Every structure is written in C-alpha cells, then in structure tokens.
Amino acid sequence: MNVGIGLPIGAPETLLTWAERADAGPFTTMGLLDWLVYDNPEPLVALAFLAGATSRIRVQTEVLLAPLRDAALVAKQAATVDRMTGGRLVLGLGVGGREDDHQVTGIDKTTRGRRLDRQMAVMHRLWSGEPYGDGVGPIGPAPARPGGPEILFGGYRPAALERVARWGNGFLSAAAPPMAGGLFETVRRFWKQHARDGEPRLVAQVNVALGPQHVIDDARAAAHAYYAFTGIADRMVAGMLTTPDEVRDAIVRFTDLGADEVMLYCHGLDPDQVDRLADAST
Template sequence: MDIGLGLPISAPARLLEWAQAAEAHRFDTLALLDRLTFDNPEPLTALAVLAGATTRIRLQTEVLLGPLRQTSLLAKQVATLDQMSAGRFVLGVGVGGREDDHSAAGTPIGRRGRLLDEQLAALREIWRGQPYRGTTIGPRPATPGGPPILIGGFAAPALRRVAQHADGFVCAAPLSWAGPLVRAVHEGWEAVQRPGRPRLVCQINVAVGSAATIDQARRAVAAYYAFTGRPGWGEPLSDPAQISDTVAAYRDFGADELVLYCYAEDPEQVGLLAEIAH
C-alpha cells in the first residue's frame, strides 16, 4: 500500500519544505484539498510549484471541485501540470457540496453532477487531441490520454461515476463505513465490464509532535468541518500506536493508497509520520 501525505492548507509558503521532506522520507504522493471560499491555496497552482521542487513524488488533487472551473481552461491547466511534472500528476475530482463555493463560482449546485459528467467526458476528448467546440486545445499531456482520474464522493451517482469516467475512487469515509461505498464502486465497475479494478485511495487526518502542533491541527480541522455542525468530525489521530494500527487496518482493507492529512503547519511531522507509517 502506498502512503501519501495530505498537505496543510494554512501556510502555503511552507509547502516547499513539506514537499521536499516528503520526497526525502519516501512518501508516494503529495495531496491537496480544494475549496473556493475557504482560506486554502488553489491546488493546481500550488502543486505546479511543488512539481518544480521535487522529482519523484506524485502530485494529486484530493479532490478538485470540477464544476467550479471552466472545462477547456481546466484541461489546459491539467495538461500543463502533467507535462511539467513528467507525468506525475493525478486528478482527483468531485462535485463539491458547499453552497458558498458554488455561489461564488456562479455554478448551479443542483446541476453539479451533470456538469461534472459533461466535463470529464470533454477533458478526455481534449487530452486526446479531439476538437472541443470547434478547435483543439494544447498542450497534450505527458500521460497518453491524460493523467489518471480519481472520483471522490459518497452519493450513488458519484460512486457510479468512477466506472464511467475514472481510474479509481477516493474514499474519504471512516473505515467503519467505507465498506458499502467501495462495494458499490466495484459493482459499478463490473456492471460496465471494465477490465482490472479501480484504484482505491483512502484518507485519514493525523497530527503528531508537540502538544502545540496537535492543538493547532485540532483547531484547524474543527474550523474546516464546522459547516457539518458535528463537533469532533474529522478529529485527527495523534497517538502513534493508533496511527500505526489504522495504517495496518487500511492495508488489510485493501486500500491501494492511504493519504495522511496534516492540518498543522510544522513540517517536522513528516519525519515522525514516516517512522510510524512506513
């Protein structure tokens, strides 16, 4: 099972340090979440900077809110990032469920699923060099046909979308209720008779190190998930033994990758997490 690192969002200027430490400590992926109306770095821009500071590690959006973006420009941005990272980019994408994000972008939240379906089909056509609205859009990605696509979500349409448009599934659900979601993804994959199986990427929130670091992470997670109205939602794991056991549980579950999401800024966590998770 690959181990990825979900980057903190509160200090963009420190992400170069995080990226270089993650590569040095043999993490497989750098991941960034996406929101529009939250105080986080724009993920494609940030990952493009990190591509230039690294040579091996994958760069992954987890997940980019596709309907908030104009399709042809998104195709160009992704193809550029894929080329400039020598094919290291993975496009994790989803619809986004926050009214404020869609209002700020001017996209109708009630049509977000349909918009993403149309967008995903168009992205593949653009990356193959086919005309889009009467013209071609370059550059072509380094990865033939475009980078791998992962779909994140919980609702039945999102789970079906994996087999229709993607190469894998981002399961952000706790392990205790991830099973039915993953089974639905596999059933959809088999129903359309796709060969192989979808890649399964799971994620957990973590914080290790000093009491101040752990407290900062808890406060950041609470702020990020405040919209749910559920106190304690997304609480980061901070006990090394519990993190180690959780990593082993996801490996037994059959995850292809587990991304450890950090919300505190201290990059000293990278080395500590490497010792725990590898």
Template sequence: MNIGIELPTTFPNATAPFIREWGRLADAGPFSSLGIIDRLAYPNFDPLIILAAVATETRRIRLMTGILVAPLHNAGILAKQAASLDALSNGRLSLGLGVGGREVDFRAAPASFSDRGRRFEQQLELMTRIWSGQPVDDEIGLIGPTPVQPGGPEVLIGAGSPSAMARVGRWGNGYIAAGLGPSQQVNEQFRQAEKYWQSAGRRGKPRLVVGAYYALGPGVAECAKAYILDTYGFLGPIAAQQIASFVATTPEALQTRIQEFADIGTDELLLAPCLPELDQVHRLAEIVGNASYKERSY
C-alpha cells in the first residue's frame, strides 16, 4: 500500500512559501502523493493553482486532488487546466473528482446544485474526449495541450451513493473514498466500486484510494478535534464528533489505522494533517518510512 500526504491548504495561516516547503519535504520523503481538497466558500487556496506551484518544487511525488468538485468548474476549462498540469508535472497528476455536497460552494460559484450529478456525467464525457485528442466538434476542433499520460490524467471517482459509484466503471481509473469512519465502511465501498467496474466490462481492477486524518505530537488531540468539528460542522455536531473520534493522534493509533486500510486492499492511503506544522511531515515520514509498503510504479 502506498501512503501519501495532503497539503495543509485549508488552514488560514498556511502561506504559499510554507506550502511549497511542505511539498519539498514530502517529495524528499517516503510519500507516494501530495493531495489537496477543493472548497470554494472557504479561506483556502485553489487546488489546481497550488498543485501547479508545487509541481515546480517537486520531481517524483504524484499530485492528487482528493477531491476536486467538478460541477463547480467549466468542463472545457477544467480539461485544459488538468492537461496543462499533467504536462507541467511530467505526467504526475491524479484527478480525484466528485459532485460535492456543500450547497454553499455552489451558491458562491455560482453553479446549479440540484443537477450537479447530470452535469458531472457530461463533464466526464467531454473531458475524456478532449484528453484523448479528439475535436470537441466539427467547428471547435482540438483543445490542448496533450497530456503526458495517454488519454489524460488518472481519474479517481469520489462517490457515496450506488448511482454515483457506477461512474467508476464508466469513466474512472479508480475510486477514492473518504475514510471518515471505520475501515469496514470503506471496505464496503471498495467492494461496490469493484462490482461496478466489473459490470462495465473493465479489465483488471480499479485503483482504490482512501483519505484519512492524522495529528502527531504532544497535545495534538484537542487541536485535531477542534479542526474536524469546524471542518465538518455542516454535517451536524453528532456526525462531526464521530468523524473526530477516528482521527489518529498517536503513532500506535496511526499504525493500526494504516494496517486496517492495508487489510481491505487499499492501493493508496492519503493522510491529511489536522494542524499546519512542518513537524507533521517529519513525524508522519518516520512512521511511513518504517511501514511495510512498496512504492507503486505508474
């Protein structure tokens, strides 16, 4: 199982130099990917712009949106941005894509919230066409640049409902889950994703990715809890408290969490920090460096 780390872009005091340094440290460490989440109505950086900046600071580590809320974006522009980032990073981009669940982000765009699933399907179809080098239509022609990865960046579908998960088989290279609860819950989602993959007649198996939270060091438990309650407060206090209870805040708890995800066939675990301190990269690297995992070849 590969283990990646998320960028701390959701923290108000995370400056651009700090994020670039975080990326350099991660690239020098044992991590497989640098992840980033997407919010609009929030004081965070734009994910694709930050990944473009980090791409110039790194050499080997993959760059992953986990996830990008696609229906907030124009499909043609998003396809061009993703192809440009894939070319800029020499084929290191993985696009985790989903429909999003925060209506406030859609009001801020503005973009329609109620039909976001249908529009997401249309976006996937158009972007796949653009990345494969086909003209949009007889009049518009091609949209470039050509991605380094044949057929475009790796696409990981983020979804919860069965109807949404079916997109894994139709459009994705894999599935990305939010590991906000027990690993058994993620296991069920993984098996569903594999079912839809097989039903679509796809060969092999989908790549299975999950994101989870961590915080390491003295006195981090309360800071982690406060961060999670603020981030997921829109789900209600009970749900936010439950998510906070699954944040690993000791090396032992994190090692257990890593093993649980490895046991259900996870290909890559993306760990997100709950506080923006560079020591979180170092502390996680010590654990990941000692973990039993083999770096995947892409």
C-alpha cells in the first residue's frame, strides 16, 4: 500500500519543513487542499515551490477547484509543474461547493459540473499539443506525462464518479471505509461501462493527528473551522484518527477495499507528525 501525507494549510511558511521530511520518509505523495475564500495557500503555487525542494515525492492537489479557474491557464500551470518535476504532479480536481468561492469569481455554482466537463475537453486537447481552437494555440509547454498529468476526481454524486471514467485516471475519496467501499465499486462500474482499459486508481483520504494532546486539539480546531460550512464539522472531527493503531487499522481497511494509496491528511501544524506518521504507516 502506498501512503501519502496531506499538508496542513494553516502555516504556509512551515510547509518546506514538512515537504523535506516527507520526501526523506516513506511517503509516496504529498497533497494540499484548495479553497479560494479561506486562509490557505494556493495549491499549484505552493506545490510548485515544494516540488523544487524535493526530488522523489509526488505533489497532488486535493482537490483543485477547477471551475473557479480558466481552463487554458490551469492546463498551462499544470503542464509546467508536471514538466519541471519530471512527471511528479497528480492533479486532483473537483467542483467545490462554497457559495463565497463562486461569488468572488463570478462563476454560476449551478453550472460547475458542466463547466468542469468543458474544461477537461480543453485541457486534454492542449496537453496533447493540439490548438486551443478558432485559430489559437497550441499552448505549451508539453507535460512530462504524454496526454497530461495524472487526473484524480473527488466527489460523491454519480456525475462526479462517472467523470472519473470519462476524463480521469482515478478517484480521490474523502469518505470513511464503509462509505468508500460503495464509492469505489461505483467508480469501477462506470469504468467498465466506458470500456476503459485496466483499472481506475483509487485513493483514500483520512484526517489524522498524532502527538501530544495540544497537537490533537489544534488539529481538531482547524478541521472544525475547515468543515464548518458543510454542516457536518462535528462528525468530521469525530472521525479524525489520533493513535498509531487507528492509522494502521485504516490503512488495512482501505487496502482490503482495493485502494491503491491512502493519504493521511494533517490539520495540525506540528511537523513532527511526519515522523510519527511514518512510524505508524510502515
């Protein structure tokens, strides 16, 4: 089982330390969340910086809210990071759900799924070296990975799960094992319906906090603030894994469901969690 680590968003100036430790450890991927109207670093910018300080570990958006952005610019930014990192970018994408994010960008929230589908058509065309259209393009650089960086989609609804088969390489699930199993099966079913070769890559994400009580308390407070708009913040905080045994058990359960990777997402700011999680996951 591959195990990745999700970086906290509360102190961008500490992320270099997190990244260097993660790159030196057993982790396969480091991820970063996206939000616009929130006190978090912009993920593509931050991950590009962190990629330059690492040599092995993949960098992953979890998930980039593509409908809030211009498709051609996202394609160019992603291709640049992918090319300069030798193919280490994993582009996790989603539609987002916050009203304020859509308000400040002027994007109609009710059309975000359809907008993402149109964006995917544009981005795949550009990553393949074709013109943008209407006599414009092509737009480089070419990504390191032929056809573009690896694409994961997050989400829960059938349209989001089918999007994996239509446009992506895999699925990023933020659900606990009982719910994740059903989501994985639905993704696999759509994959077969679309006659895709092989299997979709399945990635699970769980919230974790290992360390003294103050580290756990800080992580719970940060996670509660992050999930406040969803109406299920208490449930998300209650599901946070706070012991090595809980982390190991989650990895085993996701392995049994067929997951290819588990992302251990940290909301607490203590970088010593990298070493604690490395010990718990190996």
